[in-house]
Amino acid sequence: MGSGKSKLFQETSASGGGKSNLDFTTFKARVDRINISGLNRTHDDYVQRAIQSLFRAQNFQDVITETTNVKDNLMQLGIYKNLKVHIDVSKGKSATKNGYEITFQGDELSRLTGSIGTELGQNDGAATAELTSPNIFGRGERLSLNYSYSYVKSSVLNLRFTKPYYHTVIGDYNPETSISIFKHSSPAPWSKFRTDETGILLDFSFTLPFGLSNSLQYEIGMKEIFALDKLTPFFVRENCGPKLAAIVRYIGVFEGRDSNVFPTNGVFMKTTNEMIGSSLSQFGIVKSDVHCEMNVPLFAGISLQMTGRIGVLFNDKLKEAIPINQLFFPGGPQSLRGFEVAGACSSREGVAAGCQSYWASGIHVWSPLPFGSYFGGFGNLFRTHFFYNFGTCNMFTTDKLRSTAGVGLAFRLGQKARIEFNYCHPLSFEAGDRVKKGFQFGIGYEFI
Incomplete structure (x- = not known):
């Protein structure tokens, strides 16, 4: 047996x-x-x-x-x-x-398992390798070592120990704790800098009965900003150097859609809130980012989708400038289509300067491929959409509104991500914005 x-x-x-x-x-x-x-x-x-x-x-x-x-x-x-x-x-x-x-x-499971593959990010793809030792002490504990390197030259190295509590009286809430030692490197070519992060992350996650997934995190480590090349402007170089950073973070996700990639009905919401400082007791920056999506079925497989995202940064230490790597950089195929990545915010000396607040929204009409039934199951991987994106930064009014209208074709990758080929026509923009009229390619899992 x-x-x-x-x-x-x-x-x-x-x-x-x-x-x-x-x-x-x-x-x-x-x-x-x-x-x-x-x-x-x-x-x-x-x-x-x-x-x-x-x-x-x-x-x-x-x-x-x-x-x-x-x-x-x-x-x-x-x-x-x-x-x-x-x-x-x-x-x-x-x-x-x-x-x-x-x-x-x-x-x-074997005492040691491994995998090599690829994963998709926001307009990014990475090669990954992972070694895992599952069920170390007989109650689901696992130790994993993960490394990934993307084509935009960002890298992630994580050593993570995870302890689940599914067998306890609170097991219905899927509680899990973890501790990670990490080293991340991520370039920001739109502002000509790179951020290297090394530290420790403590995480406690659980799910509430009505479907809200929660993650409470405390992160402490060293963050260092580097100039990307000799053309990096001085206002960016002022942020360079190592800094000790502590972050208390809450991530909440409600998933009520009938599909992650091409939903026709349901609601999705994700919020990320951070308190950022130099130690556990000294926090000077509060950062909040909220993404919402609502889908309504219409007829013949056609659906209406309304999306929105808002980000805000508060700085209690008014004498200290917010580090550039903490600012928001709206624009790109995942946020405001018709603009380059980070192309819908203020700029200085030819590079994106970021913003302390922004909002963006989108209205889409999604439809299956015409005559899609003739392609069998392959046709279900595609959708067409008409869209209108609009938003702005550093204010919560319609002044200096950026907007784009267009049409596109989307292709589903697995159950989490999609590729979009869109024709974009920017309708309104500001001087200094980097617009992208015509065809735009985007790949990711969260779009506006």
Whole structure:
């Protein structure tokens, strides 16, 4: 019954019988025993809570439904690489009338796993390599080493230890803690600087019953800004040098859409709020960024999408300038189409100077491909859209409004990202903005 030792869980209460018929909901059934095989390193208490719902089954339909749910719960624990299920009539002295025995048979993950692949960012793609040691101490703990390098020459190196608490009384909220040691490097060619970050990140994440995912973080480390080349302006060079930085961060995500990439119905919201300072007790900057999206189905697969994003920076230490790497840089195919990346904000000496606040919005009409049914399933990977983007920076009025109208074709990549080919016609812009009239290419997972 699979490799490794087996865990046997037994319910001792009795249950009544009933007549058998094809309506599974009226066919009395109960689970007498649950057998879990293939567990060598995993402790019993880590899997017990995941299977308890099976003992509450009262008919055969409940048994089938809860068996599927329990299988998903066991896979979520991060201990199995594969899992099979067997349902059989209960036998033996402890068997009850209408009793069943459920066996979950699987293989634990290896002590060391690795992967090499690619991942998509906002108008960026990166090659990634990862080594993971799962289930280190028998309760889902894992240690992972991740490295990625993108074509825009940004790099990420993370060493992360994660501890889940799915087996505890608060397991329904998917609680998880982690500690990471990181080294990041990210260039900002629109302002001719590069930021290197080295530090430690503490994270506690959980999910509320109505679908709000939450992450509370504390980050402390060294942030250093470098001039990207000899043409970097002096006002950017003033920010250069190492600085100790501490950040308290909250990230909240509500996902209510029917699809991550091409939604036709539902609401999405994401908020990131940070308090930035030089130590845990000295915070001078508050930074908030909120992204919202609402989708409404119309007819014949056509849907209306309304999006918006707003960012604000507050500086309590008025005598100290906000570092340039903390400013907002609106513009580009993910925010205000028809503008280059960071092209919809103020500029100085030929480079983007950033802004302390901005807002941007978008109205889209999405439609399947005409005659898409002739392409079979391949046609479902494409959508066309008409759009109107508008917004501005450093004010919350319609003064100095930037706006663009256009039409485009989008292609879905997996279940999280898409590629857009848009024809953009900027309607209003300011002197110094870097507009991009004509075709624009964008790739990412969050668009306005």
